[in-house]
Amino acid sequence: MMLVPNTLKAKPSENYDGLIKQFFALKKLCESKIKQCSNYSKKLAEYDRESLIAGNEALESEREMNAQLTEELEAANERVKELEGQLQLTMLTTHEAAFESDYGKKRLYNFSIKEKLEVLNEFKKECGIILPAHKLQDKIEQLRKEQEHV
Known part of the structure; x- marks a missing residue:
């Protein structure tokens, strides 16, 4: 807050000696205030420099961490x-091996018999019997026997 001359409650002395005392007192007060402002400026500059250095160090540390x-x-x-490439290769190899091995062939054959049985049973249930009943039943029995031997 800046002082306005009207708010100062000081009156100049009426004699010359009093005016000189007032002048030197005012001069000392101004010198003290100038020194005080100089100290504040130095501290502020030092604080700003330390803050800037600390901020730069933190920024550099974050950059290094980011790069890492x-x-x-x-x-x-x-x-x-x-790993995805290895997984795909493994899956393909496993898939191929499963169908090329005897076990894989048996599984595939067994699956096809199972599917045929399901189709014939569905046909028998839903469509009625168009073929002679004993032929259809014989085919189902034959497929079941093949499935058991696989």
């Missing part, structure tokens, strides 16, 4: 791609 995390993320993404 980015490298780790890139490495992890490459590893994921590599």
Whole structure:
């Protein structure tokens, strides 16, 4: 808050000696205020410098951490791609091996017999019997026997 001359409750002295005392007192007060402002400016500059240095150090630390995390993320993404490729290869190899092995062939044959049985039973239930009943039943029995031997 700046003082306005009307708010000062000081009266100048009426004699010359009093005016001189008032002048020197005012001069000392101004010098003191100038020194006080200078000290505040130095402290403020020092504080600003320390804050700036601390802020720069924190920023540099965050940049380093960011770079490290980015490298780790890139490495992890490459590893994921590599593992996905291996998984696809493994799945294809397992799938091919399952159908090329004797066990895989038996499973596939058994599955086809099971499907044929389901179709014949559905046909028998829903469509009625168009073929002679004993032929349809014989076919179902034959497929069941094949399924048991597989």
